[in-house]
Amino acid sequence: MLSLSENPSILTPEVKSLTELRGTWWIAYTRPRFEKAFAWDLYSHGIGYFLPMYEKTIFSGGRNRHLMSPLFKSYVFFCGTEQDRYMAMRTNRLCHTLDVADQERLVEELSSIEVALFSKSVVDAYPNLPVGRRCRIVSGPMRNTEGIVVERNCARARMVIEVTILTQGALVEIDADLLEPLE
Numbered sequence: 001m002l003s004l005s006e007n008p009s010i011l012t013p014e015v016k017s018l019t020e021l022r023g024t025w026w027i028a029y030t031r032p033r034f035e036k037a038f039a040w041d042l043y044s045h046g047i048g049y050f051l052p053m054y055e056k057t058i059f060s061g062g063r064n065r066h067l068m069s070p071l072f073k074s075y076v077f078f079c080g081t082e083q084d085r086y087m088a089m090r091t092n093r094l095c096h097t098l099d100v101a102d103q104e105r106l107v108e109e110l111s112s113i114e115v116a117l118f119s120k121s122v123v124d125a126y127p128n129l130p131v132g133r134r135c136r137i138v139s140g141p142m143r144n145t146e147g148i149v150v151e152r153n154c155a156r157a158r159m160v161i162e163v164t165i166l167t168q169g170a171l172v173e174i175d176a177d178l179l180e181p182l183e
Contacts, residue, residue, distance in 0.1 A: 002036065002067065002068070007036060007053065007068045008036055008039035008040050008043060008051060010050065010051055010052060010053055010114075010117060011049070011050055011051075011114065012042075012043065012047075012048040012049055012050075013043070014048075015048065017111070017114065018048075018050045018077075018079075018107065018110055018111060018114055019107060019111055021048035021050075021079040022048075022079070023048070023079045023080040023081055023084065024079065024080070024081070024082075024085075024100075024103065025077060025078070025079045025100050025103055025106055025107065026077075026078055026079075026085055026088075026097045026098065026099065026100065027075055027076075027077055027097065027098040027100060027106075027165065027166070028075065028076045028077070028078055028088060028094050028097050028098075029074055029075060029094065029095045029096050029097070029098065030074050030075070030076060030093055030094055030095065031074075031093055031094070031095060032073075032074060034074075034093040035051055035070045035073075035074065035075070035076050036051070036068075036070075037093055038076050038088075038091060038093040038094065039051045039076055041088070041091040041093060042076070042078055042088060045084070045087050045088075047078055047079075047080050047084045047087065047088060048078060048079040048080060049076055049077065049078040049079070050076075050077040050078070050079075050110055050114065051070060051076050051077075052070070052071040052072065052110075052113050052114070052117060052170065053068040053069060053070050053071060053117075054068070054069060054071055054117065054123045054124065054125075055067070055068055055069075056068070056069045069125075071113070071123070071125050071170055072125070072163070072166060072168055073125075074095075075166060077106075077110060085097060098165070100165060102165075105164070106163070106165060109161070109162060109163050109164065110163065112142075112145045112146070112147070112161045113161050113163070113170045115141065115142050115145060116142055116145065116161060116170060116172045118141075119140075119141035119142055121141075121142065121172050121173065121174065122172065122173040123170050123171065123172055124170070124171045125168070125170065125171070126150075126160045126168060126169040126170060126171040127168050128167070128168070129162070129167050129168075129169075130147075130148040130150050130160035130162065130169060131148070131150070132148045132149045132150045132151075132160075133148065133149050133181055134146065134147070134148055134149075134181070134182045135147065135148070135149050135157075135159065135179040135180060135181050135182060136179070136180055136182055137159075137174060137178050137179060138178055138179070138180050139178055140174075140175075140178055142172070142174065142178075145161065146161075146182065147159040147160050147161040147162065147169070147172070148160045148162065148169075149179065150171075152176055153176070154176070155175065155176055155177075156173055156174070156175065156176055157173070157174055157175070157176040157179055158171055158172070158173055159171075159172050159174060159179070160172075
């Protein structure tokens with residue numbers, strides 16, 4: 001188990017946002033529990049990547065341990081040229097890569113998740129396609145982020161930001177007052 005400081009960064013350190021990365025996006029399906037090692041490999045080869053992770057606390061060995069856990073198990077998003085893809089495949093940490101037909105949509109969905117992670121919102125994995133009402137956040141650091149509200153009470157709401165190609169999403173807790181329904 002890695003300490004918090006030993007984890008790779010969520011995003012290639014040379015850029016401030018994944019929208020700055022240029023090239024074709026692919027989704028790498030890694031061998032089980034190889035997401036972080038693969039991200040280190042991409043970093044060492046100068047290949048842009050996005051590995052969404054959230055901080056998780058577990059009780060182990062009689063104490064609480066804080067660790068970074070990948071939001072999408074076995075998936076890492078990377079961007080570059082066909083040569084970069086070939087280099088990624090040579091790391092021997094992948095099962096396969098997925099081609100992304102709608103590049104703009106993937107970048108838009110990943111950008112929403114990136115904003116949620118960097119805004120220090122409560123984020124958790126949501127392994128299914130959500131059912132609920134589509135809404136948009138109207139203010140705050142996640143302004144204009146769209147998702148599906150799956151649970152709402154008086155003060156708080158839980159909204160899923162989807163990654164449709166994976167049929168999964170990121171569950172985000174936000175103030176219910178910040179939401180407006182979309183038609």
